[in-house]
Amino acid sequence: METGSAPLKARSWAKRLECPIDEDADYVNDRWTNRDLIPIPPERRTYGIASFAIYWLVSGACISAYSTGSSLLAYGLTAQQSMACVVVGGVIAGLLSVACGWMGERHHIGFTCASRFSWGMRGSYFPVLIRVFTSIWWFGIQSYWGGQAVRVMLGAIIPGLAHMKNTIPLSSHIETKDLIGLLIWYAMYIPFVLIPPERLQRPFAISSAMFMATLVGLLIWSVHTTGGGGPLFHTVNTAQNTSWSIMYGITSILGSWGSGTLGQNDWTRYANRRYAPTLSQLVAAPVTITVTALLGVIITSASSSILTEQTTLLWSPITLLAAIQEHYGSSPRVRAAVFFGGLGCSVSQLSINVVLNSVSAGMDMAGLAPRWINIRRGAYILALFGIVSNPWQILATAATFLAVISGLGALLAPMTGIMLADYFVVRKQTLKMEDLYIGSADSIYWFDFGFNWRALVAWAIGTVVIFPGFIMVLIDSTNDNTWVRLFNMSFLVGVALGFVAFWAICAVFPPPNLGEGVRSQDEAMVFGHKSGLSSIQSAREGSSDDIKNAV
Incomplete structure (x- = not known):
């Protein structure tokens, strides 16, 4: 009796560790499904036009945009060329x-599930893992900036902290x-993740207002004191090859x-109506990025x-704040x-990490183990790996910073091209939604043993022509060859090659069952609350893989 009790206790604890399920939901937690992976039901679609504008205030008006524009000056470009x-x-x-973001708006699914129709049910793990890997580095960088902002705040309260002995x-x-x-910044971040994505609009608005107030304050101080934009607007270009x-x-x-x-579809899936994200993406995205970078260059x-x-x-507003305190x-x-300037920077870093990293990487990790990981748990795992990534090493010099960021883009760019080619050209925006949650040959997205070799x-x-240059730049940032x-055009080249290569391969070797499905989730069954997953469950009855992983 005692021998058999151990497995029973283990199963009991495993059951307790499973992700929560809504009381009135018809979905189940298994290898492919949980609350954060299903298409967003209508009651959770809370983002309108204003909400997506706030999203881009967070994403575009941030320290990353400010510092990127300024770091281009360090690379040898003039202020005008940088802008x-x-x-x-x-x-x-x-x-x-x-x-x-189009498929998120129409089908209300995120990148994690969207990868399944392009890469195959098992093959989707590859792009998900790549994006988790890049998110770890970005999370670490943004967290480090957040920690520096907190350090500046503490230094304003306790001036001696600025000269604390380094050990x-x-x-x-x-x-x-x-x-x-x-x-300390990590301690601030942990409770922030407890807010579900569909309820983050107000915290985002507050943090954006605080950060913009910081930048406006620095702008007024610097321009008023100097009487203009400063000497960088009159310097000559020093780049080796402009x-x-x-x-x-x-x-x-x-x-x-x-x-x-x-x-983008990780967030546009929360849209409460069609085209709600479009205006913000077309206008707010470039405007906020450009204005923030311009402020960075002027300041x-x-x-x-x-x-x-x-x-x-x-070229960091946080470093500038600390220098201002010393100067006066x-x-x-x-x-x-x-x-207050440091406070604006620190809360901005909380929001940007949630927008660009925590939610997306959390959902990606949920796709790896849906029964035990949801967005919130994935965000905590990301935080652990983010601090281990030693982001301060990446940020040691402007040249290394730009090289690493461009290198990460080289990994993701072909995936962007593949997703766009598959969704818009190959499948013509038509998806069979229920098959995105069936892990067997019963799914039209199973392909060959769960992998789509075309992707x-x-x-x-899309990547083979980029990586030699990436390695050369990391070894010596002054290298200049073909x-x-x-590599200098890695994102544009990667997107174009991924798009054309996937389109061409599918033209010669078309994926099976093209044309099956719907062009919008509103045309199909609604997942989740009081709607049932009856068609999915019926399809799964013949799938031993799903039955085994649902037990």
Whole structure:
């Protein structure tokens, strides 16, 4: 009796650890399904036009946009050339957001489930793992900036903290005070994740307002004190090759928002009506990115004339806030301004990590183990890996920062092309929704042993010409040859190659059962509450794989 009780206890504990299920829901947690993976039911579609505008205020008006524009100056471009890169990159990012978010708006599914019709039920694990990997690095970078912002806040309250003795080796590129700030920021982040995605509009609006107030305050201070935009608007170009440097700048913008555009349907699936996200994606995306980057360039330029004791450009608003406090001798008024400026930066980092990383990566991890991982649990796992990624090493220099960001975009770009080609051209926006949740040959998305080789080949074609240049840039950022130039255009080249390669392969070897399904979820059964998954459950009765994993 005792021998048999151990397995029973183990199964009991495993059952308790399973993800919660809504009381009136007809879905079950199994290998392919949980609450966060099913198409969003009508009652959870809470995002209208204003909500998506707020989304882009978070995504575009952030430290990443501010620092990217400024870091282009460090790469040798003039302020005017840097802004041209940001404008072009922002417009392209907006157009890609519309295209990538279209299926979320129509079928109310996210990237995790959308990968199944392109890559196969088992093959979908590959793009999901790649995106989780890139999210870990981005989460780490954004968290590090958040930790620095908290450190600046603490330094405004306790001026001595700014000169705290460092007990960590200099080769680590992080000081003790920064680590303290990072740990406190993590403590702020944990409860933030408890808010479900469909209820985040108000926190997003508050954090965006606070961050923009910080930037406007820095703009007024720097321009008023200097009497203009500063010397950077009158400097000459120092880039070795201007044309390729500009292309590199555009690619870095696309690389920064690449995972965001690829996963737009993670958020557009919450749209409460058709076309609600479109205007924000077309207008708010490029405008917020461009305005924030422009503010960064102006503030960086003007502040360089004020903080003459600084030997390098301060292309981070957080570093700039700390330098302002030092410049004015930690006077009470300046300390108060720096505190609220740091607060705006820290809450902005909370929101940007939720928008671009936590929700998307959480859902991706849910796709790997739906019975035990949902968006919230996945976000906590992401946080653990994010701090282990040592993001401060990536941010040590501007050149390394841009190279790594562009490299991550190189991984994701072909996936974007594959998804767009499959959804718009090959399948003509028609999906058989129930088959996205059947893990056997009964699903039309099973392909060969659960894998769609067409996507794998197209992805390989889209990445093989980019990675030699990526390795060369990491070894020596001054390299300039054909491979490096291809890498400088990695996102554009990757999207184009992935799109064309997948389209061509499918033209010669068409996927099975094209044309089956519906062009919108509203034409099909509604998943979840009081609607039933009866057709899916009926289809699963003959699937031993799903029955085994549902027990």
